[in-house]
Structure formats: C-alpha cells, structure tokens
Amino acid sequence: MQSPVRDYLTEVLDSLDAERGGAVADYIPDLAEANPDLFAIAVTTVDGRTYCVGDDEVEFSIQSISKPLAYAAALADRGFDTVLEKVGVEPSGEAFNELSLESGTCRPRNPMINAGAITTHGLLVDDDADVESRVERARSFFSTLAGRELTVDQALHKSEMDSADRNLAIAHMLRNYGIVDDAPHDIVDGYIQQCSIMVTAKDLAVIGACFANGGVHPVTGERVMSRRIARQVMSVMAGCGMYDGAGEWLTTVGIPAKSGVAGGLLGTLPGQCGIAVFSPRLDEHGNSTRGVLTFRRLSTDMNMHMVDAEPYGTTVLRDVRTSDDSTTFELQGVIQFSGAEYVLDNLAADETGTPTVVFDVSQVSHFADVGRRMILEGMRRVREDGRRVVLIDPDDTLPDPDLGDGSYPDRS
Amino acid sequence: MQSPVRDYLTEVLDSLDAERGGAVADYIPDLAEANPDLFAIAVTTVDGRTYCVGDDEVEFSIQSISKPLAYAAALADRGFDTVLEKVGVEPSGEAFNELSLESGTCRPRNPMINAGAITTHGLLVDDDADVESRVERARSFFSTLAGRELTVDQALHKSEMDSADRNLAIAHMLRNYGIVDDAPHDIVDGYIQQCSIMVTAKDLAVIGACFANGGVHPVTGERVMSRRIARQVMSVMAGCGMYDGAGEWLTTVGIPAKSGVAGGLLGTLPGQCGIAVFSPRLDEHGNSTRGVLTFRRLSTDMNMHMVDAEPYGTTVLRDVRTSDDSTTFELQGVIQFSGAEYVLDNLAADETGTPTVVFDVSQVSHFADVGRRMILEGMRRVREDGRRVVLIDPDDTLPDPDLGDGSYPDRS
C-alpha cells in the first residue's frame, strides 16, 4: 500500500493547475523569464517525512522567504534584546511606498517588511561582519535548515542590484536614523544576495518543518535553533507574514507563512508540518496566486488551522491499572500543561490507597517543561501522602527527577 | 493528594499581588469606585475542570470582553457572509481617536474595536430586532457559555450612557455610511447594556474554554457554537484582541485574548483551556496591569503559547501487533492530519503481509474530518492490496465507515 498523502497533494495540485490568474514578477529580467506554469507542493512532517508533488526539484530564488530565516539567524547571533531594539514585531497595514518605521524609535515595524529585513540582514554575525561573511552566514544557515548545500545565484543578484533603488532608499533612510551603521550599498548588496539563494519547494517544506518542530531538524533530529527562536519567528510570521490582509490570512488560513516574489510560499503548522508551494504567477498583493489557493485548500480540507487545535490533554493517560499493592499510571505522548493537568486530576481522584504508585513514562515521547514540573510535583505530593513512588523510565525521558526536596522516586 | 494546579495559580497570584501599577478606569463613577486591589485568576480545561484563586466570585462588568462573544452570536444569527460584509477582520494599528473604517467599504476594520462591536451588536437576532431583543440575545448567549444566568447592571448602563458621546459619534458615523440602519441612540443603548452584563473571573474562564474546546461547552458537553465560529472568534482575538501592541502580545504571550475596562481579561488556548484574570487597575493601553503580567507568566512558565504546539502526531499510534494472520493497528487520542499521516506511513511500511489488517479505534477519542478521511482511504488501499480489513469500534467513533466505494470494513 502507498500512503495516500502524496495522492491528496496531487489531487490539490491537479485541481488548481488550471488557475492562471496573476502574473510573473517582471521588475527584473531573471524573474520575468520564469516559466509561469511551474507548480509544486511539498509537505514535511515534524518527524521527517516529506511528500512532494509537481515541479518539486525546480530551483527558484528564495527572495522574501529569506526574511524569517535570516531573522532566526540574527536572533541566534545577537540575542533577542539587540534584535528587538532594532526591529519591531508589529503588523504594518501601511501601503507599499511607506517605510513603516515606528514613530519615536524609527525602528522598522517588523522583520517581514523590507526595512526590517535589511536591518536584520545587517545584524547577522556581529558588528564587524562584512558583506561576504553575512551572506555566507545566511547561506550556510539556510543550508543547515534545508539539509543540503544551497547556493547564491550571482547572475540574479547582479540583475537585482540594477533595480535596487527602493532598497537603497530604505538603507540610506535607516542609516539616517541610526538604525544601521554600515554603508547602505553594502547592506543592500548582501541582502540581495541573501534573497538570491536558490531553493526548491522540497527545501522550503523541510525548512518549515524545522520551525514547526520547535527548532529541531525533522530529519537529522539536530537542534538548529532554540525553541524560543522558532516560536518568535512563527509568531511574527503569523502576524506580519502576508503583508496587508494579515487578518484575512489568520482567519481563513491560520498557518504562519511567508511568500517570495519568485513564487515561493512557506508555511509552518506548529507541531505538525512544514508546507511549501511554488508557482510563479503572483496576485495583486505579490503572493503566489496558486500558493494562496493551495494553503486555503489545505487549511479547510485538512483542518490545518493554527487555532483549530484538538484537545489532546486526555490522551496522555494511556492507562491506569491497579493491583493489590500498586496503582500504575501509564503516560504517553507529549506531556504539556493540559495533559499533565489531566494526569494530576486523576491522581487526586485516586481512591485505591495502594501503598505504591507507579508512574510508567516509557511511552512518553517528550515532556514539555511545564509537564515535567507538574508531574514531579504530583509525585512529591503522592509521597507526602505516605505512598511509595516508583518511576519506570527506560529511555530517560524524565532525567534527574528531583522531587523538589532533593529526593527521587524509586526506579523500577 | 490535591492537584497542584490550583497551588500554581495561587503562587502566581501571590507573586503579582504587590503590583500596584496602573489605575482604575475613572470615566464613569461606577467603574471609578471599584476596589483596585481585587485580583482573581481562573483556568477551565476543555474537559471541564475549573481552577480559581483570589476574588473569583466577585462580579464585574464584562465591558469589551463582550465583543468576541457578541461576534460569535452574530455569526450564528446572521451567517459569515452578512457579518463579514459589515465588519472586517484586519488589525487596526490606528490611534484611539480614529474610527478605523476601511477605505472603500467603510466597514469597521474588526469587531474588537468599538465601531466594529457596535455594528456587531446591531446584527444580533435579525433585521427587525429591537434594543430589548438584542440585549436579551447577548445576555442569554453569554449565560449559556458561562453556564449560569447572568444579569445586566442597569445602574451601570444608565451611568455609562451619560458619557457615551464617543460611541454615539461612532454609531452616527456608521449610519452615515450605511453600515447600520437603526437609530444610533438605540444601538448604543443596547451595546452598553451588553457591556454591563456582570461576570466573575470563573465565568470568563468557562466561557474561554467553550472557544478553546472548538465550540463545545467544557462542562455540559453541549455544542454552544459551531467549530468554525469558535475558530473565527479566536483568530480575530489573536490578531486584534489587544489593541495596538498586537504583535508584542502575539510574540510574547501567544494566547488569543480580549480585555475589558473593568479589569477583566479573557484568554483562550486552543485545545487546552480558557483563562481569565480580574484586576481593575489598567495600564496605559487600557488593559488590566496584573492581567497582562499574569498572562505573560502563564505563557512563559506553562508553555501556553499558541505556536508552541508539541508534535502529537506520532502518539496516535498506540500499538502495532502482528499475529499469524493479522496485523493490528491500535489508534488512540485525536486523529488529526499529522496523526493520520503517521498511521498511514506505518501502514505503507508494513511488510508483514498478513491476510488481515485490524484497525482498533476503541481508544480514539475523536476523528477530525481530515483524520477520518485519511484513515478510511488507508483502509480502502489495504483492501485493494487484497487484504481483509477489520474495524474495532465499540463506541462508534468512526460511524458509517464507507471506504469511498460503498463498501465497508468488516466489524469485529
């Protein structure tokens, strides 16, 4: 049997293939020459499986989709305080020809608009970085996320520099306000190289899954950014990723996302998957026409809306078994607040009075911080009730289970 | 043993009790006389347990927290198309003295600002509704959500009408643009009665859990609004709930929320719980000072951030067992896209070749639409491979399991 997931995606691809609305970006020749009929959809699950359909091996320039990725890198290189001092996180409903600097601070309003992205690029590595080192930082970080070596299309970069007046205007204005220090031409040169990194739809799906998985690479299992950075980037994409119409996207799609002018569209569904579409024709907002339709289909048909979370809480208690002298609470899955709360509520309701209470966490895949703290506190209270606490944890999912008073549960 | 959840909340309450920042709203005497030291925190899980600490039985006026609730009622009474034609969903970064009407349509930008909330109130029931029937619709719907009969504080209502110039200005302007038809004084009168409905922190936590639970009441199990309405309301709160600073709230707290000028603050963590705080002192944005701090604590300490979802996908496959003639896939929990995908991937990888494949869904609590469709498609493909498909479903969690071709799995 073949998994039908790929077939689902194929069906979506086929159903939208006839859509010819919009037009390929034409402000530089390299983009204008793109084949407008190209179309690819890719999904990568947080545990590392990728489903691709259509032209998923065709490379295109990452363009503005580089913005959230570089933002993650800058947060890692400089820390939250430094980055937030230079670039805000508020949505900008303003028109295309506005700089969207915050009054007072003159910070760009968020890292998803050009002013914010140029500032963010300038923050890469450290204060002494030059064009080359910042571009290499971006290229190498994006490569780590994608799981393969990506390259900069230098011909495209040259071509875009010829019509970079808008970005040069922004960079000069940012230096005028003391937001950036480097030569405006250098920062824009580096930023445009960053935008000229070539990716496939498959790359973007894998990259999206890195965020959706809380910063852990879905294939290698390597942590590629901190959980906090992944959360920050997804939050900013949720609020500011789709230019104007942020509210429309949030209500009808509900997947943090970012689009690029070459036709790419990256989405991250927290805890579930990265999603990518590639189709060069753009709508009047500059988003891939078929990309937007694909995300609407996925969100609606496949319940992929961020606030549409199901109540997993009660599923973490796999089983409760009572023998003569012990009651065993068998946990499973991921232990978050609501799951831990459910376990603790069941503990509180336990009237067996058996001398021993066994916590079997061998089926638990992961304890969130809050879950770990709550379960340990539950164990402490059980022991305070005069009962023996035994922990079954063969995979060390709950390391150093200090009950808060220096004591530990017995091990089985 | 007592569940430590309440103790956690008590600790948060105690740690923030010394915070005296901000000031009680003073634009009408009734609000100005509030005891500024009152403080309550309440959490209600989606499966119906409520934890309250502090002054959780003190009633206060719901004020602007009525906005998302009335929005839900209007969506139910009039349908999405009618409501969206009159009120948008986009964040408004505009200043306090702006009407925030969209250019072109003259729609209020969203239902969380006064212009949108007044319009939304006017949509309650139907075109022929009068003040009384709209107010009763709000009161009765809010009561259903809270699980007890709520009342309108008529003295407060009278008092607020005396300083209702701003809302009257908005209502006249809305009628000027044809957004509302009724007499502006009537709509504002009804809207202010809606804002004068009295609630407790506990009420708000239960109400929040109705949304977090996808529209099903956490205590009664009754469906109080459609899943789509719950999703719409939470999405709008996520983008527009906290006035300016929406991006700051989204990145640092990440819980869809709405505050009221009497000191209430309502949050909904999808799939997990409703959260409420009550503390009358307001910060410069008009949000409860201690309320905001409490939400920050909960989001940080208890991992309650919307995009911080854990990967539950792999937990739905409880067990795979193979005997001589059959392979049994035992599912559990909620079957969403990522869970179904995991099951299907395991099915595809199955090399046992047993003549029978058993799907045991007796531990499944709920199939999301997408999960149901994917699992049924998986069964169909298994049978196409020439294997017998058996379904174990004692609780009818997967009713009418048509495999898409009019045939059904065998039952065990």
Next chain:
Amino acid sequence: MQSPVRDYLTEVLDSLDAERGGAVADYIPDLAEANPDLFAIAVTTVDGRTYCVGDDEVEFSIQSISKPLAYAAALADRGFDTVLEKVGVEPSGEAFNELSLESGTCRPRNPMINAGAITTHGLLVDDDADVESRVERARSFFSTLAGRELTVDQALHKSEMDSADRNLAIAHMLRNYGIVDDAPHDIVDGYIQQCSIMVTAKDLAVIGACFANGGVHPVTGERVMSRRIARQVMSVMAGCGMYDGAGEWLTTVGIPAKSGVAGGLLGTLPGQCGIAVFSPRLDEHGNSTRGVLTFRRLSTDMNMHMVDAEPYGTTVLRDVRTSDDSTTFELQGVIQFSGAEYVLDNLAADETGTPTVVFDVSQVSHFADVGRRMILEGMRRVREDGRRVVLIDPDDTLPDPDLGDGSYPDRS
C-alpha cells in the same frame, strides 16, 4: 455708454453655459430638486458697485459658505484667543471620512471643515446661548453683510436634519473631547439652520466685498467687522477654503474662496472685489463645476490673482512742486508701506532746501497705520532739518498729526 464690465461677465456666463459636467447634490430631496441649469455670476467692487448676470435673483441655501461668515461672527463675539483655542487654522489634506482633529489638542484643524464649523457655530454669542439665539446671530450678521434681511428655509433645515448623521457624529466626538459642551443635537440643529439661510449670487458678491474691503461694507460704508477679522477670514479661506486641492487653487486661481453644496461659490479679492457664482452642478470635490471654471477664467483673463499684485507704491506721489520758498509733496490714494517709503525716499532726495515743505494729502483716500506713522516721521525729520512743515488736509484724513514729540505741523 454702458460699462462693459457686465458684458464681460455675460460673455463668461455664455461661454460656460454649455458646461454640464457634474451633478446636483442629491443627499437630501430639497437639494436634489434644484434646477441644474441655473447659473449666475456677480461681482461687487470694494467701493460698492455690483455687476450681476444670469439667475442672480434666485435664492439658494448658503450651506458651507456660511462657515467663513460664522467664523467672522465668532471672532467678533468671543475674541481671537477663545476661538483659536477651539479651532485651528491649518489646511487639512485628509479624506472625507476623517474628523481632522489635531493630535494633542483635539481641536478641529480649521473652521472650513465640518468639525471646525460646528465648533464655530457653537461659539456664537456667548456660553449661555441657545439654538435660537445662535441661529439669529448668524442670520442677522449675514443679513448685515448682504445688506438685506435674509431668512432661514425651515423646510430645508428639517429635511437636512433627517440625514445629519455625519454632523451628529462629529458633534458627539467634539463633546467627547471637550471641544463643545452643548448637547450635540442642539449644536447640529443650529448649524444646519445656519446652513439653510437663503442667499442670491448678488448677496454673496456683496458679502465677499465686505471682506475684500477690509471689513467695511462696500455700499453703506459701515464697518461690519474689524480689519483683523476680515484678514483672518480671508487668510483661512486662502489656505483651507477649497478642501483638498488647496495648492492647486492657490496657484491657478489665487482668490480666497469658499464653496457650498447648493452650488454657491464665494470669492474675495483683497482690495478689489467680492465675486460670487451660483450653479448647482458639483464636481467630484463637491465644488460647483461652473463656479470653479468661472473663477479660473476671471483669475486668468482679469488678472485677479492674489499674489499678482501690481506695484502701486510709486503712484502715491501725485506731484512734487517747488516754488521760491516751498516744496509741495502732493500725495494721493492709499498710503501703505511701499507708498510711504517712496514718498520718504523722495523727501530724502530733495535738494531744494526751501524753507517750507508742504504735505498736501487732500487727494489721499486712506492712510494705513504704517503709512501714517512713516509720513509723520518724515515730517518730524524735515522739521529737524530746520524747515517749516505745513499740512494741507481738508478732509482730516490724517487726524491728530502728532509728530511724535507733541508738536504738530502747521495747517494751511
């Protein structure tokens, strides 16, 4: 011989009669029923001659043209400080649905927009004025300017009150910000009565000439407002009179002006004349289509542009005559800065050394303050040179000619 001025106006009227662009205001029935073909042009010189052509006796409602007139009345009733504290003088480039309140003060930006005009109406008479007394103040002041008793069209007033939502919105918002204190409904009622005062094109031309003549009625010679008020009102019309497009009007027409939605258009050319057009069809800015074209024609063809002032300075020295023992400086016309400067320069250049210098001002029509001071100072210096100063002033155009040291010139 008949003066050709009227024929000039007839020619302009005829040449624009074929213009049918625009549409009659239709937001209330009374305006919608206006005969769209009506057309009148009227000009009144500052010395009181009026030329009218077309439908110059047809009455129409004054509408927004009442704004500058009521502003003059309010300045007279309350003084500059009180009025400027409540209403600013800055142009508002903002769109129609904005309130145009200044940030910080919440003052309406100027008295020509509705918010400013409603506030201005509320300032009429004194703090205790009621609707009736404010309306009567406006009606009676406008009548004084027009030189005949004007009336309020009560049917029109009633009709406009039915669609006064926008103005009611503004009035409520103004009270919300503490700019007005009275009941919003009352102020709007009075304001709309003020707008319903009926005038003819001829009335408006006479009214315009009152301003152009520095506050002195062109026919009666009575001072109807202070020179400072006339200057203030014309300055505000110059900057804010024609909604958006103030710069376009200033560069291409250059005549301070105000239009009304019933088709009236009032202009004031300082020192020369009042101009009025009446034609009900309005362009997309809400100004009379033919009215705007007429003003363009007059400005271009008849050099009626405010900054197109000719150098009159040298014309004030009518003659210099020298006899054996005296030199006579014969002055004429209006003595402003540039004229006085020219006289003084000639005095300084006088090398006749005659024992007596005669100043003959019998042909002078008016000394501006600066002119008076400069000429008196000139006399003083002549006497300091040891020469006798004689003043010929049969009409007492230069009363109390104190030379600054308590002495006076001899009289002839």
Next chain:
Amino acid sequence: MQSPVRDYLTEVLDSLDAERGGAVADYIPDLAEANPDLFAIAVTTVDGRTYCVGDDEVEFSIQSISKPLAYAAALADRGFDTVLEKVGVEPSGEAFNELSLESGTCRPRNPMINAGAITTHGLLVDDDADVESRVERARSFFSTLAGRELTVDQALHKSEMDSADRNLAIAHMLRNYGIVDDAPHDIVDGYIQQCSIMVTAKDLAVIGACFANGGVHPVTGERVMSRRIARQVMSVMAGCGMYDGAGEWLTTVGIPAKSGVAGGLLGTLPGQCGIAVFSPRLDEHGNSTRGVLTFRRLSTDMNMHMVDAEPYGTTVLRDVRTSDDSTTFELQGVIQFSGAEYVLDNLAADETGTPTVVFDVSQVSHFADVGRRMILEGMRRVREDGRRVVLIDPDDTLPDPDLGDGSYPDRS
C-alpha cells in the same frame, strides 16, 4: 533728511537682538560653527531701493531658500507642464520622516520639501544635463537675481555629502518611482552644491523683490523670469513655504516665504518688496527664530500681510475735467481690474455729452492686460455713442490701441 525706513529696521533689529531662543543647526560641522549672534534684516522695494541693517554683508549658505529659486529656473527651462508632471503644488502636513509623495502619481507633493526640491534640481537645463551644468545653471540664475556673481562653497558641499543619507534615500526612492532618471548620487551631489551657494541678507532681499515685482529685476529693470513664473513661485511659497504650520504663517504673517537651515529667511510681498532676515539660531521647526519674529513684527507693524491689500481702484482716476467741447479723463498709476472698472463706471456716468472724450494716460505707469482691454473697450463704446475719442499717451504706455474693430483713437 534721511529716510526713516532704515531706522525702523534698526529698531526691529535692536528689539529682537536679545532673543537667544533656538539653536544653530548642528548636523554638519560647517553649520555648527556659525556665529549664533549674527543678525541682519534687509528690504528691497520693487522699484529698487534696498535698506539693510545688521550683519547684512555676511555670507551664509542659501540652503532650502534655493528651492523656490531653482523651481523658477526649472519652470523656465522646462515649462509648466513638464515640471508639474513631476512635482505637485499641494501643502504637505506630513511628518519629517515621510517622503510626501502623492498616491497614484508618486510625485513629490510640492517643490519646497526635499523630495520635490531634488526632483526640481534634476529638471534644470535639459534631459542631458550633467551635475556641473545643473549647478552652473542654478548659480548663474541666482546670481542674475541677486545682481552679483555668487559662488558655491565647495568645502561645505563636501561636508554635507557626508551626511546626505536622507537625501540619498529620497533620490533612490524617486528613481524607483520613475520621477527622476539620473543616478541618485549625482542628483544629490548637484542639489547639495545648489544649497551651498553663498548669499547675504541683502542678496536675498533683492532676490525677493524680483518675485514681488512680477519677475522684473527691481534694480536693472530687466525681466528675469516671466510674470507667470513669479506668480507660481510666490503662490507655492504662500501655501508650502513654511513646512507644517502653513496656516499659522498665512494667518499671522501672510507673506510668501522660505527659510533655510543656515538661518536665512526670504519673503516676497507682492507688488511691494522683498524681505530677508539672517540669524542662525533655529526654532523647533527649523526656521530662524529671530527671522520668524522679525516677519511677525513687519507683518503686524507695517501692514505687510498679503490679504491686507488696500483698495487702490479709485486712485487710478487722477482727474476728470470738462471744457466746452471735451471731457478729459486723466488716468494714473497701474490700471488693474478694479481701477479700470472705476474709470468705466465714471465714463458710464458721464452726462456732459461733450463731443470729444480725451483719455490722458501720460501718468499711467503700467496697464495690466485686463486694464488695457477694459479701457480700450470703454473707448470703443464712447465712440459708438457718437463721440470723438482722443488718446494722450506720450510714453506709448498703451501701444497699438486697436479698439477691437481695426480703428484707433485720435492722438493728441
């Protein structure tokens, strides 16, 4: 006797000398080093007399006062259509960090803001002009207006280029929108050289008088720009010259003006004089503190407000004399609309019935177009009445007096 005008200016200078408010511009060292105590006032009448007091021979950089001058040059070089297509004429109330481009056209809103001034500089000469030729065009035109050879301070130019980020940002944005074509760096280089032209207060007063005199140089009598250009530039200064606060300036000062960051302030009082102040300390709007105070004094004390025009009309009829067979109308001064109308009204009222009517224009200094047309039409009508028309015009002030039918008046 000495003319007291200079003494008046000295008194103003002395009375404001103690004013130390504001601060010297410090964004580049060359400006920061200016002596803050310098103070000069200069007035040049339209007939060529200049009064200077204080540090009137000290040179300073013209800075933004170059904007209206270069605008005049561009209008002359390119014509109104080309210039208006690229730069608007509307006031911009927007904040400092806005580009003030018009939506739709992307034109800078007016030539007095930096975006408009940079565009205007780029329009100098023709499409093929380079930096050198544009700068030379500005320098040479400014020199013609000032009546002496001005120079560019190259050290200042170099120094300003080092902090030209804001202007470079603007220039890049203008090229982005297709408003300018040249290399942004070149245009800004040229523009800053234009701003670095060195002038004295006396120069500025003479320059101002060129505009006030309708484009004719007050000293040489040479026409240095068309009357239409002078009118356009003064109109734009009236509406947009003083940044925000245009309405305040128009109501309280009423003199078209432009200020520069080096402390210069240029005013033009149409038909009367050019006015200049130099004092380096700037107020919070960037205008010379003492400069603004000086203009307020002059406007108030010396009645120098643009709309404060006196009624000169009746002064043009110098005398009417009747002998047995002729009536003589003796005209004088400048014949504008209101003057011509007065003459025609007197002609119409003439009941002498003498066979001959004599028009003596030997004292007329100038006929405005409208005046010429009206008087000729009056002559024609007199002759139609059967009377002989005789013209006395020794200086040919009314050349080619065709009465509209190919006939001419008799000459005396």
